[in-house]
Amino acid sequence: MRTKNKEIRVFAPATVSNIACGFDVMGFAIDMPGDELVLRVSEKPGVRIVKITGDNGRLTYNPEFNTGGKPILSMMRAFGIDCGVEIEIHKQMPLGSGLGSSAASAVAAAFAMNKLFELNLSESELLPFAIEGEMIASGSLHADNVAPALYGGFVLIRSYHPIDIIKLDVPKELFCSVIHPHIEISTKEARELLPEQIPLSTAIRQWGNTAALVAGLLKSDFALIGRSLEDFVAEPVRSRLIPGFAQMKQAALDAGAIGCSISGSGPSLFALSDSRDRADKIAKSMQMALNTFKLGSDLYVSAVNTQGPRILNCQTFA
Amino acid sequence: MRTKNKEIRVFAPATVSNIACGFDVMGFAIDMPGDELVLRVSEKPGVRIVKITGDNGRLTYNPEFNTGGKPILSMMRAFGIDCGVEIEIHKQMPLGSGLGSSAASAVAAAFAMNKLFELNLSESELLPFAIEGEMIASGSLHADNVAPALYGGFVLIRSYHPIDIIKLDVPKELFCSVIHPHIEISTKEARELLPEQIPLSTAIRQWGNTAALVAGLLKSDFALIGRSLEDFVAEPVRSRLIPGFAQMKQAALDAGAIGCSISGSGPSLFALSDSRDRADKIAKSMQMALNTFKLGSDLYVSAVNTQGPRILNCQTFA
Numbered sequence: 321m322r323t324k325n326k327e328i329r330v331f332a333p334a335t336v337s338n339i340a341c342g343f344d345v346m347g348f349a350i351d352m353p354g355d356e357l358v359l360r361v362s363e364k365p366g367v368r369i370v371k372i373t374g375d376n377g378r379l380t381y382n383p384e385f386n387t388g389g390k391p392i393l394s395m396m397r398a399f400g401i402d403c404g405v406e407i408e409i410h411k412q413m414p415l416g417s418g419l420g421s422s423a424a425s426a427v428a429a430a431f432a433m434n435k436l437f438e439l440n441l442s443e444s445e446l447l448p449f450a451i452e453g454e455m456i457a458s459g460s461l462h463a464d465n466v467a468p469a470l471y472g473g474f475v476l477i478r479s480y481h482p483i484d485i486i487k488l489d490v491p492k493e494l495f496c497s498v499i500h501p502h503i504e505i506s507t508k509e510a511r512e513l514l515p516e517q518i519p520l521s522t523a524i525r526q527w528g529n530t531a532a533l534v535a536g537l538l539k540s541d542f543a544l545i546g547r548s549l550e551d552f553v554a555e556p557v558r559s560r561l562i563p564g565f566a567q568m569k570q571a572a573l574d575a576g577a578i579g580c581s582i583s584g585s586g587p588s589l590f591a592l593s594d595s596r597d598r599a600d601k602i603a604k605s606m607q608m609a610l611n612t613f614k615l616g617s618d619l620y621v622s623a624v625n626t627q628g629p630r631i632l633n634c635q636t637f638a
Numbered sequence: 639m640r641t642k643n644k645e646i647r648v649f650a651p652a653t654v655s656n657i658a659c660g661f662d663v664m665g666f667a668i669d670m671p672g673d674e675l676v677l678r679v680s681e682k683p684g685v686r687i688v689k690i691t692g693d694n695g696r697l698t699y700n701p702e703f704n705t706g707g708k709p710i711l712s713m714m715r716a717f718g719i720d721c722g723v724e725i726e727i728h729k730q731m732p733l734g735s736g737l738g739s740s741a742a743s744a745v746a747a748a749f750a751m752n753k754l755f756e757l758n759l760s761e762s763e764l765l766p767f768a769i770e771g772e773m774i775a776s777g778s779l780h781a782d783n784v785a786p787a788l789y790g791g792f793v794l795i796r797s798y799h800p801i802d803i804i805k806l807d808v809p810k811e812l813f814c815s816v817i818h819p820h821i822e823i824s825t826k827e828a829r830e831l832l833p834e835q836i837p838l839s840t841a842i843r844q845w846g847n848t849a850a851l852v853a854g855l856l857k858s859d860f861a862l863i864g865r866s867l868e869d870f871v872a873e874p875v876r877s878r879l880i881p882g883f884a885q886m887k888q889a890a891l892d893a894g895a896i897g898c899s900i901s902g903s904g905p906s907l908f909a910l911s912d913s914r915d916r917a918d919k920i921a922k923s924m925q926m927a928l929n930t931f932k933l934g935s936d937l938y939v940s941a942v943n944t945q946g947p948r949i950l951n952c953q954t955f956a
Contacts, residue, residue: 345846478850479843484865486853517835520871525797527845528663532796534852535804547802553838 326636327360328436332428332629333472334413334620335420336496336590337464340549340581341529347420347464348474349625350496353413353618355421356632357388357428359436362404367393374411383407388425391453395433398449414618416504418584420465426453427469431629443471443628447483458507465584472628474537490624491540495599497577498620499568499606500588505561510585513557522552542578542594549579549592562587564613571609575602596621644954645678646754650746650947651790652731652938653738654814654908655782658867658899659847665738665782666792667943668814671731671936673739674950675706675746677754680722685711692729701725706743709771713751716767732936734822736902738783744771745787749947761789761946765801776825783902790946792855808942809858813917815895817886817924818906820934823879828903831875840870860896860912867897867910880905882931889927893920914939 333354337347362368369381369389383389388409396402407429415421430450434441450466467475467485478484529548536544559565559582568589572580576598577591589606593599603619610617651672655665680686687699687707701707706727714720725747733739748768752759768784785793785803796802847866854862877883877900886907890898894916895909907924911917921937928935 342845342849344842345849476846476849476853478846478862478866484850486850486862488853514838516838518838518841520832520834520836523836523841523844523871524662526841527660527848528794528796530845531660531663531794531848531852532802532804534849535794535806535856538853538856544796544804548796553841 328432329358329633330428330432332424332469333625335465335468336583340551343554345477347468349468349472350622351625355424355428356410358408359432360406362406365404369407371408387422387453387457388429391429391449394449417500418586418588422457423454423465423469426450473626490537493594495596497591497599497603500618502616503587505586507585546578564610567609568606571605572602575605577602646750647676647951648746648750650742650787651943653783653786654901658869661872663795665786667786667790668940669943673742673746674728676726677750678724680724683722687725689726705740705771705775706747709747709767712767735818736904736906740775741772741783741787744768791944808855811912813914815909815917815921816938818936821905823904825903864896882928885927886924889923890920893923895920
């Protein structure tokens with residue numbers, strides 16, 4: 321393993337999770353935004369986070385409590401790597417946006433470790449380390465951001481114990497419009513809004529839709545995908561936290577979206593459609609609807625990102 | 639419309655519904671058993687059930703309260719058919735078996751009407767009439783037997799309001815073993831066992847499986863189909879009504895089934911596998927396990943029946 325004097329810079333993508341009906345079991349990666357992470361072998365022993373940008377000073381430099389640091393520490397222990405490493409984390413996406421910001425950092429870290437130290441681990445072997453990192457931020461075990469960020473594409477998490485990840489092919493013409501309103505919602509708070517019990521009749525409607533969404537994706541049936549994008553569990557309670565939710569959703573549908581719901585625990589919304597042009601138009605329509613609430617926002621338009629994390633740069637230095 | 643002096647004999651298949659994780663939203667048709675129904679134009683006005691066999695005298699001859707009679711009455715009213723008709727119902731499958739016996743009669747009736755009077759109705763146009771018939775027996779609106787019996791194949795009911803039926807292709811090598819233990823369970827009683835509320839965490843596990851089952855079917859991934867055949871809602875409570883349930887299920891899995899659960903509300907069990915030979919072996923293994931409980935049983939082994947109802951005979955008489 322020739323790693324001395326080597327550094328790697330990687331990117332891991334943002335993700336849309338829940339996908340309306342697929343609460344806690346579905347997510348997909350998008351092209352942007354995402355996080356960058358630099359991992360560098362250092363002569364100084366120990367694991368040190370040496371730089372964090374884009375977080376407005378909110379993230380800790382203690383690697384044990386940092387979503388990017390934790391996977392690196394755990395992997396070094398697991399694989400007996402005892403050299404010094406330096407980490408830079410460049411947040412290029414908002415925290416608490418519902419776009420899997422912590423997952424992106426955790427996946428970037430696990431992916432960078434795998435490449436820098438040539439561990440040749442598979443996605444399924446990397447997943448537990450990335451999940452460990454993400455748990456620091458979310459406080460709960462869920463993989464619906466980490467898995468799509470790591471595997472790329474659209475993933476289904478059939479089971480958590482044992483973890484069972486299924487990659488689903490999606491139609492090439494499927495595009496996603498994301499609006500990130502400039503407010504912040506903590507995943508933990510958004511979780512606390514959810515009921516502990518739900519009526520069986522509601523659960524049946526929800527799993528009718530989760531099953532139908534998979535059928536729609538695999539059959540490239542856009543109308544069916546659209547009909548399936550109904551959420552009877554999280555959206556009804558969480559949408560109240562998002563100013564202008566109803567107006568943005570209506571604007572997306574009016575502009576031709578086949579469906580629209582909350583991304584993760586919000587406040588971002590995603591809408592799906594069948595062309596990039598339409599997706600652009602939908603994003604702008606959602607933004608216009610939000611403008612009346614005097615809230616700023618960012619827009620992202622993307623196909624489903626099938627690649628997942630990628631190496632931006634890898635170099636050996638003197 | 640030339641219907642005078644004409645009669646038609648049709649068959650509609652038994653169905654396996656719920657399919658473990660797909661409670662109330664999934665079902666598939668099998669080749670046998672099934673019900674036969676004869677519909678005959680009569681000179682005597684009115685709708686009369688003139689013969690019922692195979693029911694041990696349990697079904698009513700009043701067409702308004704008979705699952706086969708009701709769809710015929712409703713369709714005659716809806717389409718202004720005012721000639722006399724005679725109905726024969728030949729139950730060739732056990733009542734209260736969990737194999738969609740009432741659905742088979744209701745579908746046979748709607749299908750026979752459509753053919754005899756050349757109404758040219760589509761499956762989706764026939765469905766409400768068949769559902770109406772089935773509701774007489776089950777007391778609740780559910781389409782997970784009626785829809786597969788009518789459409790054939792494996793169907794998903796995404797939504798009931800409005801009704802939304804999705805046909806799913808299944809691997810050709812998918813075979814089903816059914817054992818019908820000689821006890822009877824009423825659908826209504828089995829429904830009353832179910833909780834009105836379920837934990838959100840349980841619901842999430844269930845919809846992870848429903849989504850994954852669709853993925854497994856459409857990708858012809860038998861291992862995934864098998865992993866998805868878990869039921870956290872109905873099986874845990876309903877299996878207690880079935881003597882030897884645990885032993886039959888274990889026998890099925892030991893004999894190579896990829897999964898096994900209750901068909902409909904029981905007492906029948908179904909098991910899925912990847913060849914007819916294996917399916918035969920599985921059926922016999924389940925029967926052997928049940929023998930120790932001194933309970934008789936019937937066995938049925940079948941591929942998924944993609945045809946649905948069919949005409950057995952159609953004739954014009956003097």
